[in-house]
Amino acid sequence: MSENTPPKRRLKSLFFVVLLISLIAASFYWHSNNSKYLVSTSNAYVSGHIVPLDSQTSGTVKWISAEQGDKIKAGQLLVKLDDTDAKNQVKLKEQKLSLEVRNITALRQKTLSLATQVKQIKVSLKMAEDEFSRRKKLRDQAMVSQEELDTSRSKRDELRISHQVAMQKYDESQLLAGTMPIADHPQVKQASVELKAAYIRLSRTNIVAAVSGTVAAKNVHLGQYVETGDLLFRVVQLESSWVEANFKENQLTHLAPGQPVTIISDLYGQDKNYKGKITAIGSGTGAVFSLLPAQNATGNWIKIVQRVPVRVEFEQAIPGNYQLPLGASLQVTVDTSVKVQTLADNEPNHILKTQIYDDPASDSQQKINDIIRSNEGDFALSMAARK
Template structure:
């Protein structure tokens, strides 16, 4: 006889549900995190924008020769520190030294020739004065003999001779006057140093002096050597890149922010920079120096062609230049060109302008290492002129 087993009824739940502690803790953590994030965003986060699309940039000063020549010495190698005015390269100076010597001799010769022109003009003036005296004497003799001839005291032939002497004196005076005018026109309204021939010779000497001085290539700025590719014995041409000087103390940060992050940005706003090389332990102080005039794609070699059938909108990025405001931080932790960086900008102060409204008050970059070269050439010219035209031979119109 088969018997069916009795079904056991399910347990009846108690009147009070059991609490799920892990779920409550997770919910509480989320609530606390949301409140903390809201507080952070309200107090600080909404006043900050950041990007890790940022890189260290700086001036890369290319060293290119101003004259052709053969390299005989290289004064610095990659990584070396140089100061403005230090010798980087020397070329064989033989050709430039010969050209300079020829220019010096030419100037001395021209100065002596011009002195001769002044002397010729003075001699012609004195001769013209003497001829005028002869004309006056002949004219007086003719007038006296004309009266005597009228009274019959002298024969008519003597009066004719007196008339011929007067005509001859006048002819010689006119010839001397023309010679004087010709010689005077060569030196008229000039002094020795401002005579056209002397100026041409001085210009040739300056050019030869600069050519000789440029056989020594100087560092235009203070910095570190990079990209050195020149070798001793190499024949180089003007404008050929030989090495570069990078002033690492003048670097800046180029941060590429999206266009949606630019609304609150103003010139002068403070920024905090961190670079991957040193990590979060090292930071740099900076400020916004300029906001880009266009997006990166607008100035690309091949700009984007958005008027196409298949088009996807992409948030554009604008380069923002961040100037480092504390150079001592660079002394402690120097940067290199091209390092990756992370930039945070504080947007609280919005009193600054969006764009610069006045031209810069000083050059963005300059060098003075070539400033004295022409002054040295002028000093050489003065010495040559003094030697070719001694003080005893110079008159006020010659000096």
């Protein structure tokens, strides 16, 4: 600074120099004291649920409503299969159920008829026994012939046998017909189960989305014949994505679930920072779960620093204009100065569920009940009238 510089100007320049040195010193002090609590890695990627949508039945594809990149909602109809065979099976099973109900109804009516026959034979048997008793007494007094007594005895014995046969037929018919409501009869229940299975198969010719998300891959085309279990779509749920950060072994010392995390993506750079927190720390290195785990008990072993996956979840839903595709590279920084729960205290709380497959043929039971009622007829009234 020149000697001709005014004192005020020199003082002002000196002040700025001191201020700059102070800021540099403060910044160095802050970084030296706080950077030791920050653990970072660039070996981090966006991960998420990739939901496969498989065909639950076989058939020819005749209708498709989604393409790769489309947004879809849970329950949205995506594919229709040819349902001709499925409808025919439903009709056959409906006819079988109707026939079973009619058979059981007829069997119960037959059981009532057999019960009437048993009563009639029982009355005739009582009369024959009384007649035989009277003739036996008269025979002892020589008032009737032996032939008449033998005839009376034969008639009684025949009616006894007829009564036993009638009782056997009645018991057998009653056992087959049952006394439970017709809908609970084993044969009717079996036919009902088969019909419901046919309804379910028919409903599965309409393939719907199990979850909401984005179609990431489409493997189905018009006219294609698909088998049960064939992969049709892959759906990605970007809204429920998380971060899988792979930290070195020596970086895990102070990491714990619940610690805050700063996330920077290569896609948006420093313009957009995401906030998250650690939710789980892996229980093994990546090498342990690889297809061919390393065998370190060899003579040419070389030590390699291993990495352990750490799950980081976003604190808030990612805005639509800043969505991160699965697999996107990230820079993750954890603030280990925050002391939170330990790994042992971390309890799993991730529950995934869908109600799409709860009852694919929800109205089938009502249809089954209608078929049973329409074929059961007036049997209940007939039974009440005969009592």
